Amino acid sequence: xxxFILRDMTPSGLTNYVVRQLETFFPDGRTQPAxxxxxxxxxxxxxxxxxFSGIEKRKFRxxxxxxxxxxxxxxxxxxxxxxxNTVSRRDRANPLAFRLFYLNKVLHGLDAYHDAExxxxxxxxxxxxxxxxxxxxxxxxxxxxxxxxxxxxxxxxPEIGEHVVLYxxxxxxxxxxxxxxxxxxxxxxxxxxxxPDRKIVLGIAPLKLCDNTRHVMDRRFR
Numbered sequence: 001x002x003x004f005i006l007r008d009m010t011p012s013g014l015t016n017y018v019v020r021q022l023e024t025f026f027p028d029g030r031t032q033p034a035x036x037x038x039x040x041x042x043x044x045x046x047x048x049x050x051x052f053s054g055i056e057k058r059k060f061r062x063x064x065x066x067x068x069x070x071x072x073x074x075x076x077x078x079x080x081x082x083x084x085n086t087v088s089r090r091d092r093a094n095p096l097a098f099r100l101f102y103l104n105k106v107l108h109g110l111d112a113y114h115d116a117e118x119x120x121x122x123x124x125x126x127x128x129x130x131x132x133x134x135x136x137x138x139x140x141x142x143x144x145x146x147x148x149x150x151x152x153x154x155x156x157x158p159e160i161g162e163h164v165v166l167y168x169x170x171x172x173x174x175x176x177x178x179x180x181x182x183x184x185x186x187x188x189x190x191x192x193x194x195x196p197d198r199k200i201v202l203g204i205a206p207l208k209l210c211d212n213t214r215h216v217m218d219r220r221f222r
Contacts, residue, residue: 004049014070015041018083026107032096040090044083048086051091052077054121054140056105073108074124080104081124084114091123135172136160147171151190161197170201184211 006014015034022031045068052075059074061067064136069075084100091097097114104110107130112118114130119139124130129146135157145147147166150176151157160172161180170184171191179197181197184190189204202208 002053004052005062005065005067006045007062007069007071009065009070011041011045014036014045017070018080018100020104021107025103026099030095031099037096040083040086040096044079044086047082047086048079051082051121054122057123063128072128076125077104077108077110077127078122080107081110081112081114081118085117088114105153133157135160138164140164142166144170144186148173151172158190181212 009017010073015038017029019034019037030114048068049066052060052068059072064177068079079189080100081104084104086099087094087100089099092115101114104112110124111131113132113134116134118132119138119141121139121140123142124138125142125144127143127145130143131148131150132143133150135149136159138161140163141160142165144167146169149158149160150173156175158172158174158176158178160178161182163181164178164184166172166184167186169187171189172178172184173190174192176190176192177194178184178190179195181198181209182195183200185200188207190201190207193207195201195209198212200210200212202210208214
């Protein structure tokens with residue numbers, strides 16, 4: 001496993017940094033002290049290491065090492081989701097989980113709810129305006145800005161396979177099943193529709209499907 005670098009920060013410093021942000025944006029005197037947050041941060045950092053280790057793009061690397069830069073907004077949005085989800089997994093009723101979700105929304109315009117279960121390896125690409133609901137997400141999920149993954153009127157959420165990319169403005173809604181190695185192109189909408197493996201989805205209705213020969217992925221993000 002490559003070395004994991006937390007750039008220009010320590011785990012303790014990161015914990016204090018998150019606490020100060022919570023106090024700044026939610027100045028109601030109810031922010032938990034750093035001591036109560038520290039174990040959550042440690043677990044979230046380990047999950048961040050595992051996630052980033054599966055991504056080979058340069059912005060997640062420092063030479064041969066895996067790098068987390070808390071001042072890179074995509075990195076930090078991913079970490080805050082993992083931190084909120086870590087708290088939620090331990091105690092869904094803990095108000096800290098919602099506050100961390102809300103902090104992510106304030107800072108990045110990202111609505112990824114704390115108990116939505118993203119896979120071990122996922123990637124946010126400047127995800128401003130993206131909403132990620134309680135779908136079933138396969139590993140190596142990548143999402144860009146302005147995307148929506150949500151339920152139909154009956155509360156049914158999609159199932160998304162492995163190595164799926166949602167480009168800017170794409171939506172996957174309702175009783176949809178997305179296969180593996182699928183690209184949902186910019187502005188496309190999949191509504192109550194099954195998409196086979198290795199396809200590129202174009203348009204809204206009627207959808208156009210093309211064979212995905214260029215974007216077929218292996219076990220890692222490239």
